[in-house]
């Protein structure tokens with residue numbers, strides 16, 4: 001009898017263990033409630049200003065199960081909407097969430113610089129619903145299938161918005177098609193390379209031969225190559241007695257516009273492969289963070305006219321600041337390519353307004369404050385990179401409104417065009433069937449970026465925007481229907497999804 005009991009117990013033991021494991025696994029998953037500040041996942045958000053690809057409408061967006069189910073124009077409401085599930089934002093703007101295709105979150109490996117939790121909290125607070133992480137500044141760099149796995153592991157459960165990944169095109173993998181295919185098959189949305197030293201040891205620079213090879217592999221996948229387009233040129237010799245390293249003009253001399261022009265000229269010798277009928281048809285080249293609005297821009301225009309598959313981004317800091325205003329020793333403004341003069345900035349605005357510059361990105365590239373060398377203010381030795389992730393929407397709007405930009409243009413530069421670059425068909429527009437990735441913001445509301453303002457970046461002190469007065473306050477951010485940020489508060493759990501290409 002005793003023996004039978006024991007036998008039964010040993011038989012039951014695995015079943016009990018299995019049930020226990022199942023319970024732990026499921027109860028530890030964040031519930032809908034902790035992913036969102038809303039108690040339900042079927043609701044309507046209403047406003048007088050909803051930015052859609054067909055124009056601005058007054059009405060409501062129906063969200064159900066993370067998707068946009070319908071768009072209802074004001075007046076067509078009766079009987080179609082459960083009023084208890086309507087969030088009425090009044091005059092605030094409802095727009096597609098921003099898609100930032102250029103951010104360095106430095107995770108894993110340099111999380112003292114930024115990290116997925118802090119970076120994506122800042123993104124959510126700034127109305128960014130998707131960001132694509134750069135393959136460098138984390139350690140190791142994302143240059144192989146294995147290192148992409150480390151990225152995904154670091155991101156899972158730690159991201160408040162959706163995050164995709166660019167892989168690195170470096171000399172080590174450029175001539176190894178199967179290594180590149182491994183990385184692409186593992187889900188990177190495209191590749192990124194540098195034509196000058198990146199400042200990161202395990203991310204060496206490529207030349208146009210590497211880039212040509214990369215494009216031929218990318219063609220099959222129809223995914224883009226993003227390039228940091230600067231090539232080192234002989235530049236003016238600095239003289240100790242006149243060229244003070246604390247003066248911004250000294251730094252500017254070391255990275256003239258001719259570096260961008262040389263790189264772009266060289267790039268265009270390979271982008272012609274992307275034309276219809278060319279050997280790399282299907283591939284696409286995207287120039288990141290254009291600063292020079294001189295010859296670089298003319299070259300880009302010409303290549304586009306010739307049918308090269310080419311796009312270009314610039315960043316809010318090139319549109320907001322000019323070299324003449326940068327105070328001595330204020331290395332918060334150091335980035336590469338550098339911020340140039342006021343006349344250059346005005347021409348960048350013109351090119352953006354005319355559609356020659358396709359989109360905007362943050363190039364959020366922080367470091368620990370010590371690397372900015374604030375005590376010495378040495379522009380030549382400080383870490384280059386602007387910290388801006390949380391502020392890009394109000395900065396674009398605050399400066400842009402003086403240039404007469406529209407809400408639709410913001411949605412085009414910050415959502416539609418970047419989604420297309422990253423191959424995200426279900427993002428970037430308020431349209432039926434799309435992910436409910438939405439920012440609600442108040443363009444007329446002014447605020448000051450001071451110490452009282454809740455900032456979620458790991459190191460607010462290194463941001464050149466601190467101290468600015470800006471227009472355009474983010475009231476709420478929805479990612480796949482989850483209200484992840486509202487009124488200065490984040491959802492309890494980080495439920496953003498890693499985005500992998502298939």
Ligand SMILES: NC(=O)NC(NC(N)=O)C(=O)[O-]
Nearest residue numbers: 104198199335336365384385
């Ligand atoms: N290693 C970097 O983050 N570099 C970045 N730095 C900048 N932009 O100053 C970049 O995108 O080139």
Ligand SMILES: [Zn+2]
Nearest residue numbers: 228288289336
């Ligand atoms: Zn760069």
Ligand SMILES: [Zn+2]
Nearest residue numbers: 102134363365
């Ligand atoms: Zn960058």
